Amino acid sequence: MLTGHALGLDALDLARREHEPVPLEAVGRVADLLQRRMSGESVARLIGEREFYGLSFGLNSATLEPRPDTELLVDLAIKALPSGGRLLDLGTGTGCVPIAILANRTDASGLATDLSPEALEMAQANAARNGVGERLDFALGDWFAAVEAPPALIPPHKGEGDDEHGTLSHAHPSPRWGGTEGGVGSQPRGPNDCGFDLITSNPPYITSAVIETLAPEVKDFDPRLALDGGPDGLAPYRIIAAEAGRFLKPGGQVLVEIGYDQGASVAALFGARGFSNIAVHRDLGGLDRVVVAHHLSGS
Ligand SMILES: C[S@@+](CC[C@H](N)C(=O)[O-])C[C@H]1O[C@@H](n2cnc3c(N)ncnc32)[C@H](O)[C@@H]1O
Structure with missing residues (x-):
């Protein structure tokens, strides 16, 4: 290769x-x-792309390499999303999760966020590359603050028929106001548009102290921001469990990827915040991999 x-x-x-x-x-x-x-740099980083869920994703130094483990999150989300549903993906990296979902659910739309502008830019390019750019919006910021912040953060990548030259370009004459340009995924978005049917996230979940013990491919080349889940690896889940209810429709669901030993802890965090029907799903290797929690109250 x-x-x-x-x-x-x-x-x-x-x-x-x-x-x-x-x-x-x-x-x-x-x-x-x-x-x-x-020296430990992976083949995918060297060639600048990686396959995930049968699609090809560009990588840069700010994006985690998509992993096959995460395909379970996509499988579950594709099934859980109601017809015409709207999805929020937190910490999107390459955008692999919402892009794979929307590529398989042409009735749905979504919003993808990240704290890294470089990651978000790559996600936007990947959305166009995989034909879902018209149905996926992007917002930069710290977890849910990105959803509440004024939109229009980065110029869109053109493509999917809106680019007469058939190339991706950053040079767009007007800023994109978070998807108000028309199309399925283009309902006005702002502080009050919190009616997501599904929230997905594969947040950083590695315990800070463990990162230095990981393989060079991970510790030296995957971005620290994508790995470090704080002293106990659960910091992002605490935020997601505490805030997600405000952004979900009643009956909406949160689906988060977890580390193999975090099922009970993450399920408990969602339980403590009033979520119901909490389930821990195993991956093909038999390891706990995804927690699903239902928001029934509307609170
Ligand atoms: C484990 S990576 C997952 C990336 C991608 N979703 C995937 O599955 O390949 C976690 C992502 O969360 C982002 N992130 C870290 N801290 C964040 C924060 N406070 N707010 C939003 N995104 C954050 C990172 O930049 C990274 O892209």
């Missing part, structure tokens, strides 16, 4: 030309990529 990337060849062309020597001018590029891989 690295050689193909350095030579600009896809897998088929690489196989077809496997007996040809690497051109001398490309040898340095291949060697550089191999050196970086040996």
Whole structure:
């Protein structure tokens, strides 16, 4: 993959030309990529993209690499979202969660947030790349503060038929006011538009002290902001459990990814905040991976 990337060849062309020597001018590029891989940088980071839920996502230094573990969150959300539903994804990174959901639920729309402007910019590019840019809005900020803040934070990536040149571009003549441009996902959004049917999040959930013990691919290359869940790894869940009710319709649901040993703690946090029908779902490896909690009261 690295050689193909350095030579600009896809897998088929690489196989077809496997007996040809690497051109001398490309040898340095291949060697550089191999050196970086040996230093722990992942293949996905080196080639700048990663597959998730059958879709391709661009990466940058501010985004976590999407992991297959997170596909369970997407599976559950696709089933839970009501017809024509609206989704809020907190800490979206590459945007892999809401983009995969909306790609499979063409009736739905959503809002994706992150504290990192660089991550949000990549998520917006990925939404256009995967054909859901018209149904996904973006907001920058600290958890729910992003939802309440005045919108219009970054210019949109063009695409999906609104770009006569067929390219993605940051150069848009007018700012995007949080999705008021028309289309399925474009209801006015602001402090009072809190009627989400579903809130999803794969927040940072690694205990601060454990981060240094992780593989170089993670501790040296995944952004710290995407990993660090505070002293006990539960800090973002406390905020989400405390605030989510204000942003959900009655009957709405929160779905959060968790670490394998956090099921009981995270379920208890949602229980203490009045959520009902709380369930811990296991991934294909048999590990606790997603907590689902229902907001029944409307409070
Ligand atoms: C574990 S990563 C998950 C990224 C993506 N949802 C995924 O599943 O690949 C957590 C994300 O939360 C974002 N984040 C961290 N602290 C945040 C905060 N206070 N408010 C909003 N987003 C935050 C990080 O920038 C990162 O993109």
